[in-house]
Amino acid sequence: MPNPRLYAGDQLRALRRAAGINQRAMAARLGLSVSYLSQLEGGERPLTAAVTAALARHYPQALAAIEGEGPARRFAALAEALADPALPPLGAEATQRLAEERPDIADRLVALHAAKRGAEDRLALAEETLTAGGATRLPWEAVRDWFHEAGNYVDPLDRAAEALGEAAPDESSLVVALRDHGLGIRIDPNADAPLARIDGVVLVLNGALPAESRRFQIAHRLAARAFAAPIAAVIDGSGLASEEARRLLGVGLANYAGGAIAMPYERFRREARAVRHDIDRLSRRFGVSFEQACHRLSTLQRPGAAGVPFFFCRIDMAGNITKRHSATRLQFARFGGTCPLWVVHEAAAIPDRILVQHAETPDGVRYVSMAKGLVKPSGRFARLPRRYAVALGCEAIHAADFVYADAVDRAGAATPIGISCRLCPRPDCDQRAFPPADRAIAVEPETRRIVPYRVV
Structure with a gap:
C-alpha cells in the first residue's frame, strides 16, 4: 500500500508526458496546485494518501506500476467502493489506513460493492427489457398497476357495496335499486348490440347475456350511480395523470363495487371458507360466473378480516395476461408472456375442465393453483367466441383451505415455474x-x- 515516504517524481513526470499534457492540466486533473505537482515531480515531496487516491481514480495502471500490483489494486478498488454516493464519505487517509491495516475487511467491502453494482446492473437491464421502448405506462397498464399496488382492495367502496348487496340480494331487488337511482332497464334483442349502454334514463342490456353477466351489468351500473362520490374521491387521490387512465380507473372501480354488491364481503368470505374455496359451489350460491368468483376471492383483503391470500390472473390464447393480482409472494410479469410450464396455458387449450398444479418458484416457495379454460360464445357462427383461462392459487401452507389441493401430491416434486423466461x-x-x-x-x-x- 502507499508508503508515506514513497517518492515517485520520475514516474509522475513520465506519466504526464505520456498523456501529452502540461503540469497545469495534470494538476487540475488530480486536484493539486501546479507548484505542488512540480515538487512531486522533482522528488521533493512523497506521495500522500490524497495524491494516491487521485491517481487511483484517474491512472490506476500507473499507480500499480509505482506501488506494486496487489496493494495498488486493493486501494483503487476500495477507494471506488467507498466513493459510492449511498455511503457516507470517508477521507483518503482513512481509506489508506483501512487498506493497509485491515486488507481482509477492505477486500470484503470491495466484494460487497461489486455485488451491489452487479445487482443494480441486472435490475436496470431487466427493467429496460420489460419496458421495451419507454418507461411511460399506457393508461390500461397504469390502472392495472394501481389496483395491484392498492392490494386489490378498496375499503370504502367494499363496505358500501356490502351494505347495498345485503339489502338487494337478487336481480329483481337490484333492478328496483337502480330505478331508485334514475335508471330503468330495457333488453335489446340484437345480439350484435353492446353488452350494455345508457340510452337517456334507460340501461339497455344485450339480450344474449347469460343471467350472471346480466346481473353483474346491473350491479356495475348501480355502483357507478350509488357510489359516484367515493369513486370520484378515489380517482382524485390516485395520482394517475392522463384523463384516459382516470376514466378507466372509474370503470374499474365501478366493476369492483359491482362484484362486491353481488358477493358481499363477509358473507362471501364465510361461505368460501365453508366450501374450501370451491369455485363452482360459490358460483351457484351467489349467482355469479366462475371468473367473477375467482376475481372476488383475490380481493378479500379487509384489515382484520382477510381471506386466504390468493393470486389470480386471466390469460388469453396467446399467453397475454389481461387481469392479474397477487396477495401472495408470487408476482406476475408486467410485460410479455408467463412461464410456459404453468398449468394455465394447458387450461386455455382445454375449456371447461379444471386443472390443478403443485409448483415451485425460484425462491423456493411452493404454490397450489387451479386453472380453468373458459369460452364465451359470440352468439353467431361468423364471430369467433372469446377463449381464455383463469387461474387462482395460494401458497402451499394454505392447502387445507383450498379444495383443489386435494388433487395434488404435495409431498412429491413440484413443477419448477418462474415469472417469465426473461426474468427466470x-x-x-x-x-x-x-x-x-x-x-x-x-x-x-x-x-x-x-x-x-x-x-x-
Whole structure:
C-alpha cells in the first residue's frame, strides 16, 4: 500500500508526458496546485494518501506500476467502493489506513460493492427489457398497476357495496335499486348490440347475456350511480395523470363495487371458507360466473378480516395476461408472456375442465393453483367466441383451505415455474423461450442441447 515516504517524481513526470499534457492540466486533473505537482515531480515531496487516491481514480495502471500490483489494486478498488454516493464519505487517509491495516475487511467491502453494482446492473437491464421502448405506462397498464399496488382492495367502496348487496340480494331487488337511482332497464334483442349502454334514463342490456353477466351489468351500473362520490374521491387521490387512465380507473372501480354488491364481503368470505374455496359451489350460491368468483376471492383483503391470500390472473390464447393480482409472494410479469410450464396455458387449450398444479418458484416457495379454460360464445357462427383461462392459487401452507389441493401430491416434486423466461434464473429449463435478461449465455457449437445456449 502507499508508503508515506514513497517518492515517485520520475514516474509522475513520465506519466504526464505520456498523456501529452502540461503540469497545469495534470494538476487540475488530480486536484493539486501546479507548484505542488512540480515538487512531486522533482522528488521533493512523497506521495500522500490524497495524491494516491487521485491517481487511483484517474491512472490506476500507473499507480500499480509505482506501488506494486496487489496493494495498488486493493486501494483503487476500495477507494471506488467507498466513493459510492449511498455511503457516507470517508477521507483518503482513512481509506489508506483501512487498506493497509485491515486488507481482509477492505477486500470484503470491495466484494460487497461489486455485488451491489452487479445487482443494480441486472435490475436496470431487466427493467429496460420489460419496458421495451419507454418507461411511460399506457393508461390500461397504469390502472392495472394501481389496483395491484392498492392490494386489490378498496375499503370504502367494499363496505358500501356490502351494505347495498345485503339489502338487494337478487336481480329483481337490484333492478328496483337502480330505478331508485334514475335508471330503468330495457333488453335489446340484437345480439350484435353492446353488452350494455345508457340510452337517456334507460340501461339497455344485450339480450344474449347469460343471467350472471346480466346481473353483474346491473350491479356495475348501480355502483357507478350509488357510489359516484367515493369513486370520484378515489380517482382524485390516485395520482394517475392522463384523463384516459382516470376514466378507466372509474370503470374499474365501478366493476369492483359491482362484484362486491353481488358477493358481499363477509358473507362471501364465510361461505368460501365453508366450501374450501370451491369455485363452482360459490358460483351457484351467489349467482355469479366462475371468473367473477375467482376475481372476488383475490380481493378479500379487509384489515382484520382477510381471506386466504390468493393470486389470480386471466390469460388469453396467446399467453397475454389481461387481469392479474397477487396477495401472495408470487408476482406476475408486467410485460410479455408467463412461464410456459404453468398449468394455465394447458387450461386455455382445454375449456371447461379444471386443472390443478403443485409448483415451485425460484425462491423456493411452493404454490397450489387451479386453472380453468373458459369460452364465451359470440352468439353467431361468423364471430369467433372469446377463449381464455383463469387461474387462482395460494401458497402451499394454505392447502387445507383450498379444495383443489386435494388433487395434488404435495409431498412429491413440484413443477419448477418462474415469472417469465426473461426474468427466470433457472439455468436448466428445457422450455425456455428466451435467455434471462440479467444473465450471460454461453454458445457452444460443439455441444447440442435442447436450448441452443447455456445460461452462465
